[in-house]
Amino acid sequence: MHREKWFQVLKPLSARSKLVLGLLSFVLPILIWSIVSYVPFVWHPQIRITDPGSVDYLQVEMRMDKAAFADEVSDALKAHRAPPRGVASNPIYLPAPDEVLRAFYVSFTMPPPTQDGAWLSQALWHSIQIIFWGFVISSIIGVPLGILCGTYGPVARLSEPFIEFFRYLPAPAFGALAVAILGIYDGPKITIIVIGTLFQQVLIIANTTRKLDASLVEAALTLGARNPQLLRRVVVPGVLPDLYRDQRILLGWAWTYLIVAELIGTSSGITWFITQQARYQHFANVYAAIMMIGIIGFGTDIVLAFLAKRFFPWDRSLEKMA
């Protein structure tokens, strides 16, 4: 078999290499995590107590630094009392992969800790709804405005300088204001996502629109097309695949605003679940919940990328990417 040359500048890889490397990009971090978790001499700075022995302040499952543990052992031995026993372990905030994996299952089946609490699935569903509405509301304003800015100079000059200024204002800064106006429930949360997404959205889509090949517009002009038709029949279809790609990236950004948004007013959704579990030191559950966000976000993007091939069979840039 012909051996593939690596590190060729701008050369596409074979499908096989792409798949293998793609899988490796996930396998490698998990491998590192596993090594740190399961090989005792790699890190394991603490001792998990299995038998307190004669030391009265120690308890089973308690963790302490290696040095402090060694002192307790030598003190007990000197006094001819039973020494405590324990195994090397990582700090409680770094659970092993199998614990997190188990937590995936447990956290979904675990009843809420309080009567008025919510199951993880309910919390996730609530978060997805916040993201969905935030992104939809932002897009209803941002996409048309972005296209208009990219198409017509006066619209761009009238709106872009202000939007450019506004996008530097951190969305969470509007939290208190949003609560004062919209109450403590979902209103302010959706607002934060809209503020976080909208201004970037207008600028990005305006830029994408400006990249449309001007000669296509000229060709349409010589074929007799006029203003509203140019927008509807040339500009919009012409930028649609790139606009779709922008929307995918922006949806990712909307997710990054989720946690801050959910802390505003009454804590809710996945954020509420994470803070609850962290309070009880159920860190495996915390990791499971954080990973759920990643899986949902990444999964959505893969589905959207797949759909793009169906929506835009004529788009050449797709071949270059995937």
Added chain:
Amino acid sequence: MNQLVNTAPLLPSYLNQSDEVKARFDRLKARDVILEVKHLGKVFKTPMGKAVALDDINFVTHRREFLCVVGPSGCGKSTLVRILAGLEEKSSGEVLLQGKRVTGPGRDRGMVFQGYTLFPWLTVKKNVMFGLEINGQAGEEAGRQALQWLQLVGLEKFADAYPHQLSGGMKQRVAIVRALANQPRILLMDEPFGALDAQTRGRMQAHLLEIWKKIDITIVFITHDLDEAVFLADRILVLSPHPGRVQELIEVPVAHPRSTRQSISPEFLATKARLEELIHASSHAEEGEEDYPVVPLMASVTDSVE
């Protein structure tokens, strides 16, 4: 180049026209004037001041004439055709199409660009239908007409293909019929075959002449390829650069129907020699375009490749 200059005295004058050719030009000039360009000027504002791209351009084109515009780079031939199309504002003068002033782009002037400019999101057939639908034709009727136009260029089999699936020559054939489907009075072509390989270009030229003969269309064709200009044109408008001015309007004395075999005929060579003379003289006068340096011998070899 040297050879051509040496043989030039043996050629007949490009002004000599056979009776047949003369009769053809008489018929051509008896037809209505389609396009009239009067004292057309174009000035660009640049950071270094004003640059005159076109200066006092005058010519008329008759119905069903094939006019080529040639000139060295910087003579403003692209600017000229863009003004005719209405894509660029003129600074002075007038452009009249069948007596009406041209103020902006319109469906009465079709245009074919060098870069194909097919709409990538539309199939070949939908591309051809674009102008028809824009101008209020019903979808079904537009589709029927589009197929007829595609048959004219032998691409009806590709009606449902997307532009990226076609070769350069095929794309340009679609672009030509997309413009023609609108039934413009005049077809403007801005170096349409410039991006094609030599063989495809030759076939496209012959094909374009076929189409031109069969329908009522006047063509203004921009090119820098002198063979192409002589092969295609009834008359050739030669522009000089800085500023773009009309140097000469040459009546091509090569008889119709045209064939590639005529490219070694005395009339063809005489016309080409004249074009080269005009363009060589004007581009040489251009400032900043100095002669390339003499290349010194860089290889330590004893035998010469000459």
